[in-house]
Amino acid sequence: MSEVQKPKGPVKAVIFDMDGLLLDTEGIYTEVTDTIAKRYGKTFDWAVKQHSIGRGSQDFAEYVISALELPMSPEEFLTVRQPMLDERFPHAVPMRGAEALVRHLAEHNIPIAVGTSSSLHYFHAKTSNHRAWFELFKDVVTADHAEVTAAKPAPDIFLAAARHLGVDPKDCIVFEDSPFGVTAAKTAGMYAVAVPDSHMPIEQYAHADLILGSLTEFPLEDWGLPGFSR
Structure with a gap:
């Protein structure tokens, strides 16, 4: 499943949701x-x-x-x-394509962050067996972060992540699996790529800039990001 809309960008930073997007929780x-x-x-x-x-x-x-x-x-x-x-x-195990994409962006010095509705406590629990690749993220913003006053669909988490990365929100792209997360990204003024659960009604993601079946389908070069070596 890949619903490709007109590519935008180029983007300068990438923000990832965690649950159902990076890890199968x-x-x-x-x-x-x-x-x-x-x-x-x-x-x-x-x-x-x-x-x-x-x-x-x-x-x-x-x-x-x-x-x-x-x-x-x-x-x-x-x-x-x-x-x-x-x-x-x-x-919890990684979602398909998650670790490879994170490692690829980090290797090319693209600023990356996690923006999650989880608490810091649960973030550590979920990533305890995946520390090697989660340490590649430049920043992690959780729902109980000092700069977050409201959880998704409010934009606070993603706006805080952009500030920490030092990138304007309009130059950020967010990967999300939930309609609430897509709403948060769009409200923050960012691009939003949806990777929905296969059971979710696709019409709930009409506000996303791109809809994918998995992270392996993301067309990096269309968004001004370095592609995988062939």
């Missing part, structure tokens, strides 16, 4: 959330999940509790799920 979130839901006779299925992807933790908890009518507060939900996530996150 969405299945972990689903498993843990469904485990909690089943304690109350509920099911966290795709009908609910598709509207939760890309939300910050507090927003996610509030949405799931409301949608599934769980008899608990967001704080209770987050407290219950933390040890379950801590146990599973270190086993």
Whole structure:
């Protein structure tokens, strides 16, 4: 799947979302959330999940509790799920093409950053077995960063990443898997490339500049970035 629209740019910096884009963590979130839901006779299925992807933790908890009518507060939900996530996150594997693209951009001195709705705590848990290539990022901005007042779809995370990279937002391109993330990137004045979950309705990404099936499909040279050696 590659829906190619007219290339823009050239871009000077690249910002990556993490969950479902760099690392395959969405299945972990689903498993843990469904485990909690089943304690109350509920099911966290795709009908609910598709509207939760890309939300910050507090927003996610509030949405799931409301949608599934769980008899608990967001704080209770987050407290219950933390040890379950801590146990599973270190086993998250890279998404297809993620490590290769990150290494390629770093080798060509393209400024790269992570802009994630995760907390710094969970960022470290998820990347604990991938430190070698995550250390290539010039900066990491998490949802609990001091400069972030609102999580996606607000643009705060991406604007902070651009500031840290020293690049104007209009010269940045963002890779995202969620509609909320694409909205955040576009609100920040950046280009947005969507790499959606295959189950997501494609029309939710109409505001993206480019839609891909995986990071392996990204046409680097069309956006003024160095291509892979042939």
